[in-house]
Amino acid sequence: MTAWRTALLCGFAVLTLGAADAPKVETDLLIRGGTVYSGTGEPFVGDVAVRGDRIVKVGKALKISARRTIDARGMIVAPGFIDPHTHMGDDLASDDPAKRLIPAFLMQGVTTAFIGNDGGGTPDVGTLLQSAATKPVGINYAAYVGFGAVRSQVIGQDDRAPTDAEMTAMNGLVGSAMCQGALGLSTGLFYAPQSFAKTREVVELSRVAAAHGGVYDSHIRDESSYTVGLVGAIEEVITIAREASIPAHIAHIKALGVDVQGEAPEIIAKVEAARAAGLNITADQYPWSASGTSLVASLMPLWAQDGGRPALLKRFDDASLAEKLRAGITENLRKRGGADKLLIVEGKYLNRTLADVAKERGEDPVTAAIAVIRIADPGVVSFNQSEADITAFMKRPWVMTGSDASGGHPRIYGSFARKYDKYVKTEHVISLKDFIERSATLTADWFGLEGRGRLRAGNFADIVVFDPKSYASQATYEQPTRLASGVRTVVVNGVVAVDNGALTGKAAGRALPHRPKPGSCP
Template identity: 40%
Template sequence: MKQFTLLVFLISWFTQPIGVKTQSTPHNYDILIKNGKVLDGTGNPWYYADIGINDDRIVWVGKSDNVTADEVIDATGLYVSPGFIDVHSHAGSGLASESLSHGRPLLAQGITTVMVNPDGGGSTDIAGQRSSLEEHGLGVNVAQFVPHGSVRRRVMGEEDRAPTPDELEEMKSIVGEGMQNGAFGLSSGLFYTPGAYAETEEVIELAKVASRYNGVYSSHIRDESDYNVGLIYSVDEVIQVAEEAELPGIVSHIKALGTGVWGYSAAVVSRVERARDRGVEVFADQYPYPASSTNLTAVLIPAWAREGGRTEMLQRLDDPELIDEIKVEMEANLVRRGGAESIQIADYSADRSLEGLRLNVIADQMDTNAIDAALNMIKEQNPKIVSFNMHEDDVARFMKQPWMMTSSDGGLVEMGDGVVHPRNYGSFPRKISMYVKEKRAIDLEYAVRSMTSLSASVFNLHDRGVIRSGQVADIAIFDLEQIQDKATFDDPHQLSEGVEYVLIGGKFAMKAGEYQQELVGKVLFNKFD
């Protein structure tokens, strides 16, 4: 009889889904999520389990009829996953404002944590920025980068030269201070000024500082197209920084931008795989759209003409000895972007009537050519744009890679302001609704992993990103049939649908589709020791 009992026990134990425990005695929790299909974030297939939460932690994952709770969520028919982590977000300034600190466009996507100060931009005062973010409360968690471009500007202005030894030491000191104050790594924007003026060796030295504090290096690479050094060289540069500074390197919002490099995704994947095969930690993140967004100046005006900042740039644009040369380069840059019909004005407060229009239409309205129309706008104010420049085959190939995280590259704006990129509102649901459900490019478990555990592991958020006992209870519960991005390129100001519950640190940020008044996010601190 004892042998039979032992056999029954062993069969019962080994046939349970991974991560599920049975509960034989009654227990009470603060919150109990029952009957949901659990996607634990690791890429495992979903399984049925109940989740017990006390305070800010998941304390039990299992099945039992004896469990009670102060509050029960019946997740029948819904999927329960870790909260989504946006590893490349421009939401920092919005979250620091009183009117947008709620972060509802993020919560509607199931996002519980965002990484801010990407592309080398943002505040160098990490402690001060934390105070600003906390002033009005936070709808989501925030983790910070130290931004290389801002560090360089603080020490060297907009000068196109290498730093002196003293200047480099000052920059290293700023990065070190930022890391000590809780930043998770160094970001760079080597496509933008003044980051474009930095040699690789400068970036490596600063990345070494981040590495000492268990940080990462995330880069808007020097060239995502064929502007100057080219896409492949620029990916190799991230690999070099990661290898020499001995830290994870991330190719931000990876893409093959422009017809001249369509199809290069295969070569980029090969480069990353070869680096990883020899032991270099290289990753990437991606937003699931065929269009990018930036500003018109960065897209068209050559970097040398932008040296010294906007005032000096405008002087060059009015210099009859320089403007013809500038226009030649602008025309080449416009071709790279797919022509004037591929550029849509997203935000231009100097003339709101131009928002949502393509550059070719604006040129016709101004009775001029596209280059002169662009110059007219740039001289008045630097427009934000949406640029249609990617091929869907490249988007899908990148998305399928096991080292690919999910990001939005989006910000927070007042509802109705501009005709902004829909990624602000829809990146994470779009990945599920279009690339899992419609295109079947990836499966659901794979998509959720790219939004949760992979990002958490890369950024050392080891108590987040997985549904497991002991983890912080950052959780998204969604309806797979209903989850959808509503935002479009022509009508972007629409919240996503299908996310029913969002918990952050065991507290409700969204409950049964309703946003809660209490803002339960916080600024996270990198635990580097």
């Protein structure tokens, strides 16, 4: 045998032996050595292995090979956070791929969000959910059918009860949306035209959602003392849950304004009595002392909003209504704590309080408010809650983390990170374990998001890895769009969306249609 042939055969043998002996790659991704909060049981130092879009193993010192290993030593490893109350529908359906990534959420470890809250969105839930197939998104999302969208389509903006035919039409829209994958019915009973609906109307529509296995979610009729009062609004939720036989969720639970601050213990007692009586009632909360809404919603009496913006502007010019209108605005301004408690966050008067605008214009705050609204209805940040109420609600095991993400407020960019930094790490209001489970596990379980909210074999690989020393909100009321710090890795459906603290640009999110109750849809 010639020397070259001998060398060739020996080389072939070596190559063959190497291929046969090469260790088999068992997983695509291994997150190694972090403190794992799985959503079940106590935390431990260990590993999470991912293949495809699923978690395949979770445990201590896994002996497993992976195409890529991420060193998570010193980090917290948790299920991707789930935000049950957002207003991110427009961004998720945007033509701009960068917006559809939802970077403000990914950089906090939020991998799933709900839309259509406060009665908003569209009755055409199917189209909304199908959008992700042609417009890839960075996070998972589920959608409600919104009462406001339904009522506006059938009745318009008028303050009146529906006719029988209109009630039938609204029932049909809700039922159709549920069959298209809606989570349930959401309401914003504080906002016109939903505020014009009586409880009985809401109960009837909630029964339709319940028949399809859905839930009821509500921005309650009054978080303050505008109409029925905070206590009365909570009692209405309890009534709807009982009469419609539906699980009920209170959106962004709070005691808003000077008249109701300090009422958290009474509200908690009412909810827990209802839960003890067998009703399935929960809530979510954002960790900020300021709420976010519009100047009209903050200050205009409901009667002045009958018929929508065109009718409101006409009333501004009706001398016979001037005294009544001013009295209503003055009273609502008092409830909000005064003109210096309302920070305008968009439009001509960006980042100025209503008090600043009034001084600049040489007018009283009521006249200034009317002048601003004539131009547009800008978003405002309203400083109206007490820390005692915030922490009282936060400690309850049935209160989830949420953001109520809407423009001009730092809660889009910082709610989950702020809750950890302020209320877990600094003030020790709740434990890290409670924070994680109420930011992921409780939400997934209560809303029936199968395969999410826990780090366990078989579940979808939605994972956040964050630094317990630096995870914090950087957004402020003056600079609300600053990204949070401290998140090292985010995995969405097995795809790395944040890598070493930076967005990868990969859009691996999915629409999450709710499965209607078997036999409830045609």
